[in-house]
Amino acid sequence: MVGFDPSPEITLPSLFDTTGVFRDQNDIVPFGLTAFGYTDASGAVSFDLEPGSYQVVVSRGTEYSSFEAPVMITAGVTTNVAAQIGRVIDTTGFVSSDFHVHGIASADSRVNQTDRVFQFAGEGVDNVVMTDHHVHTDLDPRIAALGFSPFLASTIGEEITTWDSGHYNAYPMTIDASRPSGGSTDWGKAAPPGMDFTAYGAYIATPSEVDALAAASATATPDTLVQINHIDSHFVPLEIDTSLVPPASAISAFAKERFRIDPTTGNLYHHFPALELWNGASRGHQSEFLDGRIGIWFNLLNQGLLTTFIADTDTHRYANLRSAGARTWTAASTDSPPSISDAEIAQSVLAGKATGGQGIYVQARLVANEDPGLVADLTLAGSTLVSITDAVAGVDLEIDVQAPAWAEYDRIEVYANAGTVADIAVPQLFTATPTVVLDAGVDFTVTSTNVFPAVPGATRLDASVSVSFASLAGDTWFVVVVRGRDGVSRPMFPIYPRDLDTGSNTTLADLIDGNLGEDGTMALGATNALYVDADGVPGFQAPLAP
Template sequence: MSEKKLPRKNFTGKTLLLITTLTLMPLLPFLISKCGTKTEMEIKDEELAKAPELEESINQIPKPKSITIKKLDEKDIENLKPTTPEEGSAFKAKPGDILVETEKIKVIIQQPSREIGVSTYGGNIIDADIKRDDGTFRDVVGEENWFWFLGHTLKPEKVGKWKENVIAATGKLDLLDFINANGLAETVFKNYIPNFELPFKVDEERPIKATKYFVFSDGNYVKIIDVACNEGKEEIPFFFFADIIDSGGDVEFFIPSSELKGYGYKSPLPTGLSVFKTDFIAFVSEKLDSSYGIFPETENNVSLIASGVAVIAYGMLEGDGLNSLLSIARGTSSKFITIKPSECLKNEKYFIIGNGSASSLTDEFFRIKSRKEKTEVYQVQGKVSISDLQVLPSKPRIAVFDKQNKLITTAGGDIYGNFKLVLPAGEYKFIAEIKEMPPSEPKIISVPSVQDVQLQIGKPSKIIISALEKKISGEEINIPAKVSFLCKGECPKKICIKGCEILSTSFRDYVYDPLPDGVQEVVFLKDGKTQEISIAPGSYKIVVSRGMEYSRYETEVNLQPGEEVRIKAYLHRVANSDGWLSADTHVHAVNSPDSPVSLIDRVITFAGEGVDIIISTDHDWLTDYEPAIEMVGLKDFLSSLVGQEITTFSYGHFNAYPLKLDKKEPSDGALDWAEKYDRYQKYGIKESEKEKFRFLRSLHPREIFKNAHLMKPENFARNIVQVNHPRSGGMGYFDYVLLDTLKLTTAIDPCIHRIFPPAGTCGGAEIVGGDTGLFIPLQILKDMANLERFDAIEVYNSYYEIPIVMNDWFTFLNHGVHITGVGVSDTHQKFQVHPGIGRTFVWVGKGNDLPSKFREDIQVKNTFINNLADGKVFISNGIILEDFKLCGARGNAEECAEMGWSNMKNLTSNFKLKIKVKSADWVKFDTLKIFINTRKTAAKSKKPVEKWPTPYYATSITPIPQEIEIQGNRFGWLVFETEIPLTPPAEDFWVVAVVSCENSCEPENPMFPVIVDKRVKPMLITNPIYIDQNGDGKFTPPPPTYAEESSQAPHYEDHQKNGKGIAPKSKRGKTDENNILEKIIKSLHIH
C-alpha cells in the first residue's frame, strides 16, 4: 500500500507552526531542561567579581580527567541513591541544583534560593561524597557559607558554569538572618560589658560585588576561591574573610589544633569558650563512612564554635584564639583589611571529601601540599589486632602524633583492623583505640624507612543481654530498654580530656555527649531482643531500665578478658499511666545543626526511655520520625508528630506542632521567621525612610505565632505554639524582650532584633512611652481562639530553671490567662540531656493511650492536641499522677473539677482536694505542695524571680510501698493518696499541685542512672484546676503583684530548717569578670 499524501494547499505556514507547537508542547519542559541547560548555566565574564591572579590560582589545579555538570531533576536525585536523615545523612538537594561529577567525587551546589537557617541564599556546596562502588551517595555535608562583616553573606544572582571545571556563584551581599550580631551585642554582651559597642554597623548595605568560584580537580577536593570587589567610591574598613559552617549530618568535629587536640569542640577550658587556632576543620562520620573538611590556604586562622556551627576567621589569629575574638569584637585587630575603591581581594581554601576517616582528608591535603612544595609523601599501612579475634568489636581509630606529641591525624581501620594513610617523611607515634577498650601501647616509627605498623589492643568482655516485660498473666514480651554499666571503683577505660599526655579526644569525641562519672557505657536495646555488648573487663553494676513507668533490673558482674555473660532482664510496668500519653514536645536530631543524632538513633533512645509520642522540633526544619520508627520496627512503642523550633537569633525560640511537612519546599516547609520581602508597603513607610528600616524584616512574635498556627495540617482542628525556655538568658523570649510580667510590657528596642517597631520608631521603653510592644496584649492572651497568642510554656526544660518559669506561669494564671505548662527534654544528645525528661503527660482516655492507636486514629491525635491546649496535662520526671480533682458544693450537690480550662466549674463551698500519685520504687517522693492564686510572682523588666513561689499548703508525705510477684520475679512501686480540706480565697481561683523529693533523696538522685544527672530529684507538676467561684462564666482571679525583693519564706518547717528547695537554685546571679566570656558564649548555644 502506498502512502497517501495530502495536498500542500491544505497547509499554510501558520497551520504548520500551530501543529508543530501543539505536538512539541508536552516535550518543552524536557527540551528546555536538556537542550537549554548549556546556555542557562553559563556565566559571562562581566557577571563575575575577579581578583588579581585569579586565573593563576585556578590554573594551578589539575583538571579532572572527566567531568559532568548538570541541573538535577527528581529522577536524577533518585538515581543518586542518597542516604537519608534516618541514617544520619544531611542530604538536601532539590530539583534545579547543580550536580558536578568527576572521576572521584560528586558535589551538589545549590541554586539561588531562600531558606531560614545557617545558610540562607544558596550558591554553596550543600551535598558531597566520594564516588562509591555501590553507587550510593553518603552525604554528611552541612553547608559552608560566607560570614562577612559579622553577618553578611553572598546572595547569588546566578550560579552556573564559567570554565570547563569551574562553577561560579555571583551576586551581592545581604544579611544572614540566622545571625544578628547587633542583637547579640545589645542584649547579651551589654549584660556583662555595659558600654560595649561593635566597631561598625552590621545592618547596612555595602557596595561589594562578590563571586564564589568552585574549581574541580583530579582529586577528592574542590578549591574554593572567594572574591570581594569594592564597587563604591569609599573605602570599606573592618573587612576579613570568614565562613560559617553548618556541620551537617551525624558527624564529629575534628580540630587537632584545638585544646581538645582532636575530636569535639566543647572546650575544657574554665571559660567554656570554644575558640581555637585553626589549621583546618573537619567533620567525620564513622557511621556513614563519609567525611569532609575545610583546609585554608591561609595560616593563623581562628575559629569560634557554638551549637554545631563553626565560624572560621581567615588570617585573624592574634596571640591566642580568645584574644583574637576580643580584638575582632572591639575593632582593634591589626588583621582587619580596608578594601579600597575598585579593589578586589580573594581568599582560597580546599573543600576535601573523604571516606569517613580524618586521614582520608589529610591524605589529600598532604598530596596537595607536596605538589605545591615539590616534596614527597608516603603511604603507611598497618593492622590493629585483638588477641585471637578475627573481627574486631568495632572499627579502630589510630591516632598519629609527631615528635612534639602534636596530633597530625587519625586513621580509620576496617572491622578487621586494617588501615592505611599518607604522611610526609618524619618520625611519628601511633596509638590505636576502639570505643570499647583503652588505647594500645604507642609505637614510634620513622617514615619512609618504616611503612608498616602493627598495634595490639586488649581483649574485651561480652554481655549477651535481652530485655522483657513480664505481664501479670506471666506473658513475656521483648521491649526496648536502656542498659547502663556502672563502674564498681574506677572505670577500666578512663576518659581524660585535660591534663593527660594523650587525650581521649585524640581518638573520638568524648565531650559533646559525655557519660557521667562512674558510668562506663550506656547501650540502648532497640527491641529488647538478644544483643551482644562488648565492654572493657572489670567490675560493674548493670542496670536495665525503660523510663519512669517501669521497674528496673540490676545485677553485678566481674568480667574477665574474653568472658561472656548472659543476662535476661525482666521489667514490669509498675506505675502505669492509664489514659495518658506521654510526650516530649521539644526534641532535636540530625536536621538541627547542633544535634548529630540520626533519626534512627533518636527513636531508639525514646523507645528505650518509654516515651509514647516524640515531637520533632528541629531548628527551622521539619522532620518526620515515622519512617525511622517503621524502619526500626517500633510502631507498637512510639509514634510522632512533625513540628519546628522557630529559632530567632535574638528574641526567643518557639515550638509549633503539628505542622504540614512539604519536601518540595525549603527546609521541608519550615516557617521562615525573617520575611522574604521588604516591609515598606505593609507598614506605610515613606520613601525617604526606607533606608532607615531596610533590614527590619524579622517577624514580630505575634506574627510568628499567627503564621505558625496557620501551618497546621488540614486534618487537625488546631495546633500548638509553645514558648521555649523563656528564661534561659540568651535564648529566652521573656529575657530577650525585657518583659515585665505584671504590666505585660517590654523595654527592649525592637529594631535591635530587626523587628519593625510597633510604635513606628526605633528605641527602648524610655523613648517610646514605656512599652516597646514585643509581647502579647492581655486581651489577645485571654482569647483562646486568637492565632496571635501562644498556647503553652516550657515550665520544665532545665530542671534548674523551674522556679523562675513557675513564677512567670503563675503570673499569667493570675492575669486570668490560661497557658498550658509542659515538660520537655530539649535533647540534642543521646545520653547527657536525657530523652523525655521532663515529660508531658496528656489525657486522651483509657483505650486511646497507645502509640499505635495515636498513629492510626486522627481523632486520638486531635484529642491529644486539644487536651494539651486545654491543660489536661501533668509534667513529670518520675512520678505518675493517677487522680487530681477539687470537689465542692454546687447548690445542694457535690461536683468535682479536674485539670483543664474547659473543666472550669462554679463551686462555692466545702472544698476538698483529692490527689493520688505513684511511682516505681526506685523513684522517691516525700513532699506535697499546693499553690492557689499565688500572687507575689510577677517579674520586673530585667529582674526574673528566682525563688520558688510560696505555696498555699505544704506537707511532708509518706508513700506506701506496694509489691507484686510474677513467676518468682518481684516488682515494687510507691503509692500516696490523700484528701485535703481547703478554704480557698473568696474569688475565682486556680490550684496547682507539686509532688517532689526534698529529704529522702539526699545526697544523690535515687533515679540515677535512669536519669544521669545526679542532682535532679523526682518531681511532678500538675496543670491548673480552675474554679469560677462567682459563677459569672469568666475567670477573674485577683491580679498578680510583684515578687518581694527578699526571699519568700516557705510555709513548712522542713524546708526552713534544711534550706532545700524543690529544685536547686537556678544557675543565674552575679557574674565576675572571669565568667563574662563564659556567659556570653553560652548564650550562643541555640537549644
C-alpha cells in the same frame, strides 16, 4: 552499666567549645556510668566492656520498675543477663510525649534517626515530637522500619528559631515534600535580595506574627499550636514583666532595632497557649523551672491568661542521656502508639489537660463539698473548671501520686492563687510561694504497692491526699507540685543519672549505696491548673484580671 571505666578516655582541656568537633568530648556519658545501650524491638542489646566489676541496671523510664544486679566481666567471655521489669505506673487516659526533640536535621545536633527511635522507645516515651530547627522531620517511617511501631509514635513539629526573641515550638505540622526543609516557617519576612536589613526597613516577625505565621502555614493543621520554648530566652531579652497587668515589655526602641524588630512596635507580650517551663533532665533544669519560671506561669494564671505548662527535654545529644528527663502526659483516648492522635494531643494541650514529671506521675481533682458530683480534673472527658454555689463549704483537692520504687518523694506543695517573687538579678523571672506544704510521714503516707509479685522490684510508691479549701474568697486556681528533697529522698541515679556528687562516690560500692544527700537528680512532678468558680459569676474570674 554502673561503675568506673578502668581506662577512661582522655579529655581535652580547651578554652573553646568543642561542640561539633569531637563528639566524645561534648557528648559524654554521665558520671557513674561506664556504658549504656538501648535494646532493639525484641528487647536485646549487646555492647563491650572492659573486664571488671559492675552493676547492671535495666529500666524504661518513669512508668517502669528497674532491674539491678552485680556483674563480673571477664576478658574474652560473653556475659548474658536476663532482666525483667514491669510497668508499675497506671497512666490510663493519658499519653506521654517529649515535646522538644532534635536530631540530625538540626544544625546543632548529630543524633541520627535510628538512635532517636531506640532511645525514646527505651525511655518509655509513647510519643516524640520532632522539633528540629527550621526543619520538619517525620520519624514514623524510621520507627516502622525498625519494628518499633508498637512502642513509639511521633509528631511532626518545628522549632521556629529566631535569634533574639526566643524559640517557638509549632506542632502538629505536616511535610511539604517540595521544600528541602519540609516546610519551615519564615520568621524573617519577605524582602528583595540584599534588602533584608533594618537599614532598608526590613524587620523580623514579632512574637504575635510568629504565632500567626505558624497557624497560616501551608504545613499547618487545624490543631497547630505554638508554645514558647525555654521561656527565659523570650521573656528576659524582650524584658517582659508578667507581674504587670496586663503583661508588658519594657524593651527600648533602640533594643528592638538591635533585635531586628520594628522599633515602632508596641507591647511585645503575646499570649501563647503553652509554655515550656521545664526542659531537661538535671538538677539545674529542675531549678530553672521552680526558681525562675513557675512564677511567670502563675502571674499569667492570676490574670486569667490561662496557659498550659509543658515539661520536656530539649535534647540535642545522645550519650549525655538528656533524653532521660522530663515529659508531659496529655489526656488521651489511648496511649497505644499506633493509635495516638496528634490532634488529640494538641487539643489536650490547649485545654490544659496535662501533667508533667520526671520519676513522678501526679494527678489532681477538685470535688465540690456541696455536691460530690461536681468535679474538675485533667481527664479527656472532664472539665478543668468546677462551678460551686457554696463558697463556704468550698472544695476538696484530691491528689494521687505514683512513682516507681527508685523515684522517692517526700513533699507535696499546693499553689492556690499563689503570689510570686521576682528574681533580684533577673526581674523577668519569678518563683512562687506554696499555699500548703505537706510532708511525708507527717501529713501523708507513702505506701509501697507490689504491682507484679512475680517480678522482683516491680513495686510502686503511692500516696493519696485530700486537702480541704473552705470559705473561698473568690474564684481560685490550683497547681500541685510533688518532689523528693535532698537528704530526705534518694536521687534517681542511675535511671536518671545526671549530677551525682563525684567526691563521695569513688568506688562501685559508693555508687550503688542509694546516694542519699549526694546530689543527683531528684524526683519531681507537677500538674496543670484546675479551677473553681465560686463567686456566682459564670466562668473563672482571675484574682488580678483587669
